[in-house]
Amino acid sequence: MGNSMILLTDDLLLDYARCHRRAHLHHWGDRHHRAPEKDFVLKLRREHQQQIQTVLAGQRVATPEYSPQDWSAGAVATETLMAAGVEQIHRGILRWTEPLEELPQPEGLELVGRPTLLVKQPGVSRFGNWCYQPVNIKLGKRPKSEYKLVAMFQGLMLTHIQGATPPDPQLILREGSTHGVDSGYWWGKMLAAVTDCVRALRDAEAPEVFISRQRCSLCPWYDHCHGVAVATQHLSLVPGVTPGRYASLQGLGVTSLAQLAALEPQQVEPDIEPAIARHLQRQAQAIVENRPLPLGTAHPSPQPLAPIELYFDLEAEPDQDVDFLFGVFCVNHDKQTETFHGFFAEHPRDEPLIWQQFLALLHRYPTAPIFHFSPYEVETVKRLSQRYRMSQYPMRSLLPRFIDVHAWLMAVAVLPVENYSLKSVAKWLGFTWRDQGLSGDQTVCLYNQWLETADQEALAMILRYNEDDCRATHQLRMWLHDWSLRGETNFANILDRV
Structure with a gap:
């Protein structure tokens, strides 16, 4: 060769x-x-x-x-x-x-x-x-x-x-x-x-595998490389292990999950900050022991269940600068009912219409907390409120209702997962999406397919995917609630930091 x-x-x-x-x-x-x-x-x-x-x-x-x-x-x-x-x-x-x-x-x-x-x-x-x-x-x-x-x-x-x-x-x-x-x-x-x-x-031998979720996600060799990484328990599967940190760990002879789980933070100074080293150690421990661990020494205080809770997720087409689906999963704990509302823009020009419909739903439940997974949803609400200058629901009273479940999770727990995407965390919780293999990127393709052909199956898949995202967020929120109830010591005002 x-x-x-x-x-x-x-x-x-x-x-x-x-x-x-x-x-x-x-x-x-x-x-x-x-x-x-x-x-x-x-x-x-x-x-x-x-x-x-x-x-x-x-x-x-x-x-x-x-x-x-x-x-x-x-x-x-x-x-x-x-x-x-x-x-x-x-x-x-x-x-x-x-x-x-x-x-x-x-x-x-x-x-x-x-x-x-x-x-x-x-x-x-x-x-x-x-x-x-x-x-x-x-x-x-x-x-x-x-x-x-x-x-x-x-x-x-x-x-x-x-x-x-x-x-x-x-x-x-x-x-x-x-x-x-x-x-x-x-x-x-x-x-x-x-x-x-x-x-x-x-060289006949391929370079060492290194899994990076954002960089690798669209690569046709991802499944193959991921299989190699899993088989070797490669440290790139540990959230927070960047190429630079991996090189530092290698220099110390830390090449396995067990070694990383036993790492003393001072061993990697000054290459890796002590706080980051402690977090990497904790993450490795969670994976090795296959169980969630509190981020500190105590479980957080639970977020009480509200009578009605809303779970919110967006789908967007960046190239056309349109948010084409506002999905809201409404959980009524008092009546034991669950309802999904999907506000869909049949054409990009319909974005202001579905924005109004979305705000009207939030106005119907003025005290319900709005759970979401990532800062994007709140950033979009702020951006669209400026774009359309609609004051029927004042932002100052709306914004405090949003609770980022991802930020909440990252503030209180370490999970035995490869990354903290909604897909990875929900999979660990046992949640499955109805359309296996579908991703947010593909919903963009499906939306363009809808715009070109009005394909009803494409629309149905988009709605199912968005609803499942909302339901997965709900399942994570409930897990965080139940998990925190099992703790003997509370973290005071943990959600204030979220």
Whole structure:
């Protein structure tokens, strides 16, 4: 394997910049371990193509003809257009197979880049009195470092293909803003990243697994990597163990849950603050013992059950700046009834209507506490109250009724879970969502499906998912109530801190 040809594309380099293991699995991994792309990823790809079409609308571009994945033919067709001096080349292929003096051990490398555009600029190259500059259109809102590394990688190939250093690459982002990539700063970083990536790809062994919920959630290799982490009881499964803290723990020889559970906080000073070290130790203890632990030395005082309690969850489509579903699960403890209210925007323009409907429901129960899971719900209520300037329910009397169950949980308990998302915590409690595998990201896809086709099943799935989120929040609230009742000592005014 060490002497085999390595195909390094800009997509693979992008993956490496985000996760070394992901790039290795893309190159060498068993395809049976790779899950199909998630609907949300496919949605992002469609939006990216729409963005490119919008940017290029009305512009004259030349597109080389080649079969998919035929990089050799694509490169020849692209260089033919470059030699002809066309102004802009869309979907061009940059390919280089000769050794590069800039890279150590350059043999056995095939480099392929696919910039969104190659733009003709003044200069001198082997093609004539012009040269080409890579321009990439990206869906992100900010010029991420991995975008810049990829642009410089394309610049490396262009330098050799056209026999001239290109002008600084350009990035065109979601809001239409343009950002230049400082070649003087990013050239060395790109060469280092390419060198490290090639070295990793030549190694038969995949880089060590490290599970990061936010970074890994959309990766098609997540289930495979998570299985490896579970089998080895990897410390990245412990909430709060970041890559930096993991490196510090490794340096001390702490590589197992049992060792972390027995850790003395002073052992990791100054790399990890004592309070954080104590929390990591407590978290490991909860996992090893498979039981919840009080965050301090006592159980919190219970939040008394109100006659009527409301459980609130939102679904939003950020790209259209719309909150399209306000879900409220109403629990009447006196009458022993449960009712779900789903205020759904059949079109984004209906957001003010469902906002009014939501406020009217809250007004119907003026003393009921409103439980939710995350700060987002309250932030949204504040934002929409300013957007629509509706004073029928004064914010000063409404806001104190909101109780963030996630903040409450984090203030009083340590659970034997991998993370403190609603899905993870509710799963530990035994709660199951009716549509297995459905996520908040997928509800966005379902909403767009509804807008395009008025698919009633898509609407039903969105409503079920939102109701289950509300019910899961309710189950967690009741668990916190019951668990605190079992404690012998109270935490005074714990909810004041929440």
